[in-house]
Amino acid sequence: MLAAYSMAVVSGADPSSSANVLTDILGSATLCKREEDDYVEYIPVKKRRVMEAQKIVQCKGNSALEDESQKHAVARPSLLVKVSQLKLDLPEITPSEHIVQQEKQMIEHLADRKTLMSVRELAKGISYTEPLFTGWKPPLPIRRMSNKECESIRKQWRIVVDGEDIPPPIKSFKDMRFPEPILKKLEAKGITKPTPIQVQGLPVISSGRDMIGIAFTGSGKTLAFVLPLIMLALQEEVMMPAVPGEGPFGLVICPSRELARQTYEVVEEFFIPLREYGYPELRPLLCIGGVDMWSQLEVMKKGVHIVVATPGRLKDMLAKKMMNLNNCRYVTLDEADRLVDLGFEDDIKEVFDHFKAQRQTLLFSATMPANIQNFAQSALVKPVTVNVGRAGASNLDVIQEVEYVKQEAKTVYLLECLQKTPPPVVIFCEKKADVDDVHEYLLLKGVEAVAIHGGKDQEERERAISSFKAGKKDVLVATDVASKGLDFPDIQHVINYDMPAEIENYVHRIGRTGRCGNTGIATTFINKNQIGTTLLDLKHLLQEAKQRIPPVLAELNDPVEEVDAITDTSGVKGCAYCGGLGHRILDCPKLEHQKRMQIASSRREDFGSGGYRGEF
Known part of the structure; x- marks a missing residue:
């Protein structure tokens, strides 16, 4: 090429x-x-046969190696296989036991809150190990009582206690060493001997111990924490008189204005005889919304000993430096679980941030679920729990009648129920609009009635309650604002025009009658509009109180009986969150409602109260 x-x-x-x-x-x-x-390259046939034979031998060798590796794999299982084997080796648990385990975990998470401790105490890790010293001691014969004698008295009065070094119960006010004017005032009110919550509660509180008090409605819980508070204020005034702008030494927090005013009146009622007998003047203060703040400030300038307040107004006065808690050493949360339920938890936490030293903390309520008790005990100092009856149980002095009434027939049937007993009568409704409708209907029918709910101003609410207490009006129509702790004299009959969504509200409502040993009647209207779990709670409550169960409730299927059989011995019977006996905490409507409220609150914080607001 x-x-x-x-x-x-x-x-x-x-x-x-x-x-x-x-x-x-x-x-x-x-x-x-x-x-x-x-x-x-061309490969002869003979040589190709040899090469194919070698390939076959090689494939067999590889398969043998794979089999060997599989044998080793069986001998040494993976972690996943080990975990599966461990699960198989665990003892089998029934579905009911599995539910109980889930509930315990939920309660532990719910109780992981320390609202009753200030931010300063949490940040610095401050914890108090010993209760406050008051100097009070019961008479010598009572101090010398043996544990067996104390337990005998508690058993006689059906008192259940829990805690360390519990003071002995005392069966008379005189042995509690109250001054003569207080004893005479109690006698004038017809109170000659203490109630069960007072028999054990008064010695515990007078000793300076933190306490959780649980007792049915109308059992005298208010006097149990008011009398030791008065003695503390008197002791402080005698040792060193309060100067202008000083105080308070004791604080009572209530969930509603009406309950705060009622407690304030009880405190003021005992201050009058003390002053008449020549004891130093003690000044109380009512700190609630709907009242001019400057009039409250004028009282503060003189120096106060006891403040009875609602959380909102108290928080405002503390934030504006109109009041301080530097010398406060006694705080009571009345209807404590309701304060948490009504959304006052953050307000209470802000109030506790103003305490500068250790204080004696008391929690009282008729319905105190286990989760509230657990989280309270984590912040209290060697607390004593005094329980008269089951937490959340209804008053046994109330005859409970449940009637199935269609929604459209309730107003007409209401007049028939009013004829069961003479006045005074309280009618409870769920909604403010229903209160107004029922009130207007009764007025048209010639019934002397008044109404209160959260939409009315404070002056109108106070006027309605005072006229009803004075006997000028026969019927009070109200929402649950009147069901928490209010003491109406001689209530013969309570009518639940609407069955409340939560069984706790039902217990508080019917507790307005049958107080202080008297007998009352509670009539409740139910129909298909009620939630199934609430009706089951009502059914169990009637069974517990040995009341007649209507057929409409008796026919309801009860899915919690098997689980309750387990928890009777080792856990909480019924719901640990709301105290209802007809459902478990996994199906608690109140817990679901609280979760929805928290989600809605977090959304408002993110987007504002008016919804999403974009920035342009």
């Missing part, structure tokens, strides 16, 4: 044709090279 190209060049041919010749030559060379690369 190169020779042909040389001859073309020597012969003087055209350069372009010479280039073409060179291109042809190079192309032929490349083709030959490709043919050499694609060349496959």
Whole structure:
């Protein structure tokens, strides 16, 4: 090829044709090279058979190695296999036991709150190990009582206590060493001997111990924490009189204005005889919303000993430096679980931030679920729990009647129920609009009635309650604002125009009658509009109080009986969150409502109260 190209060049041919010749030559060379690369050597048949046999032997060897590795894998199982095996080895648990385990975990998470401790105490890790010293001691014979004698008295009065070094119960006010004017005032009110919650509660509180008091409605819980508070204020005033702007020494927090005013009146009632007998003057203060703040400030300037307040107004006065808790050493949360339920938890936490030293903390309520008790005990100092009856149980002095009434017939049937007993009568409704409708209907029928709910101003609410207490009006129509702790004299009959969504509200409502040993009647209207769990709670409550169960409730299926059989011995019977006996905490409507409220609150914080607001 190169020779042909040389001859073309020597012969003087055209350069372009010479280039073409060179291109042809190079192309032929490349083709030959490709043919050499694609060349496959011929393998004889005999040799190919040997090669195939070797491949078969090699495949068998690989399969044997895989089998061996699988044997080793069985000998050494993976972590996933180990976990599965451990689960299989665990003892089998029934579905009911599984539910109980889930509930315990939920209660532990719910109780992981320390609202009753200030931010300063939590931040610095401050914890108090010993209760406050008061100097009070019971008479010597009572101090010398043996544990067996104390337990005998508690059993006689059906008192259940829990705690360390519990003071002995005392069966008379005189042995509690109250001054003469207080004893005479109690006697004038017809109170000659203490109630069960007072028999054990008064010695515990007078000793300076933190306490959780649980007792049915109308059992005298208010006096149990008011009398020791008065003695503390008197002791402080005698030792060092309060100067202008000083105080308070004791604080009572209530969930509603009406309950705060009632407690304030009880405190003021005992201050009068003390002053008449020549004891130092003690000044109380009512700190509630709906009242001019400057009038409250005028009282504060003189120096106060006891403040009875609602959380909102108290928080405002503390924030504006109109009041301080530097010397406060006694605080009571009345209807403590209701304070938490009504959304006052953050307000209470802010109030506790103003305490500068250790204080004696008391919690009282008729319905105190286990989760509230657990979280309270984590912040109290060696607390004593005094329980008279089951927390959340209804008053046994109330005859409970449940009637199935269609929604459209309730107003007409209401007049028939009013004829069961003479006045005074309280009618409870769920909604403010229903209160107004029932009130208007009764007025049209000639019934002397008044109404209160959260939509009315404070002056109108106070006027309605005072006229009803004075006997000028026969019927009070109200929402649950009147069901928490209010003490109405001689209530004969309570009518639940609407069955409340939560069984706790039902217990508080019917507790407005049958107080202080008297007998009362509670009539409740139910229909298909009620939640199934609430009706089951009502059914169990009637069974517990040995009341007649209507057929509409008796027919309800009860899914919690098997679980309750387990928890009777080792856990909480019924719901640990709201105290209802007809459902478990996993199905608690109150807990679901609280979760929805928390979600709604977090959304308001993120987007504002008016919904999403974009920034442009």
